[in-house]
Amino acid sequence: MEHYVGLDVSLKQTSICVVNQVGSVVREGVVDSEPEAIATFVRSKAPGAVRIGLETGPTATWLWTELKQLGLPVICIDARHAKAVLKMQINKSDRNDTAGIARIMQTGWFKEVRVKDLDSHSVRALLASRALLVKIKRDLENQIRGLLKNVGLVIGRAKFNVFTVRAEELIEDRPELMAVVRPLLKARQAIEQQTTISIVRFSSWHVMMRRSEAS
Incomplete structure (x- = not known):
C-alpha cells in the first residue's frame, strides 16, 4: 500500500499524519522533533511511504538533510503555498494541518523548495x-x-x-x-x-x- 506523510513541525514536537492513496487517514501520532524519532514512526506506521511533506521553517533544512540521509523520501514544500491550501479547510487545527500536508503529498499539489546542504x-x-x-x-x-x-x-x-x-x-x-x-x-x-x-x-x-x- 502506498502511504503519503505530512509533518507539522515545532521546535519540540512534530505531528505526523499518514494517508493512503485515496487520501484517507490511516495513522496519526506525535513524536519529538528529532530525525530519528520521525524516521522510526514513518518506518513503523508508513512502510510504503512515497512522499513525506515538510514545510519550510526554522528547522526544515536540518530535518530535510537528516531525513534524506536516513533514506526517507522527504520533500520540502513552500509554506505559503501549503498555507493557501490549508486555509480552505473548514476545521482549522494542528491535526488538520498535518492531514492537509499529507493530502498535499498524495495529490501532488505542492511547490517543492530546493534545500541546500548545511552543517x-x-x-x-x-x-x-x-x-x-x-x-x-x-x-x-x-x-x-x-x-x-x-x-x-x-x-x-x-x-x-x-x-x-x-x-x-x-x-x-x-x-x-x-x-x-x-x-x-x-x-x-x-x-x-x-x-x-x-x-x-x-x-x-x-x-x-x-x-x-x-x-
Whole structure:
C-alpha cells in the first residue's frame, strides 16, 4: 500500500499524519522533533511511504538533510503555498494541518523548495543547547517552588519576570529564605538570558539559511 506523510513541525514536537492513496487517514501520532524519532514512526506506521511533506521553517533544512540521509523520501514544500491550501479547510487545527500536508503529498499539489546542504551537527548542537537550558530553568523553578511550599508559601502561576518578582515578594523579610532562594533566582535569571541569546542565534541562522536558499 502506498502511504503519503505530512509533518507539522515545532521546535519540540512534530505531528505526523499518514494517508493512503485515496487520501484517507490511516495513522496519526506525535513524536519529538528529532530525525530519528520521525524516521522510526514513518518506518513503523508508513512502510510504503512515497512522499513525506515538510514545510519550510526554522528547522526544515536540518530535518530535510537528516531525513534524506536516513533514506526517507522527504520533500520540502513552500509554506505559503501549503498555507493557501490549508486555509480552505473548514476545521482549522494542528491535526488538520498535518492531514492537509499529507493530502498535499498524495495529490501532488505542492511547490517543492530546493534545500541546500548545511552543517547539521551545528544546528543540532544549537537546538540541543536551547532544550537543555529550558530544562535547567524549569528544574530551578521547581526547586524554588518546592522550597517555598515547604514553609507554606506558594508562587502560583507565573512566567518570565513575574516568577522572580513573586518569589522576591514571598521571601521579603525572611533572611533565612533569602540566603537559599536568591542564589537560585540569580541562576534562573542567567539561564533565561542565555536561552534568549540562543533563540536570537537560531533566528539569525534561520534568516541566513533562507537568504542562502533564495540565492
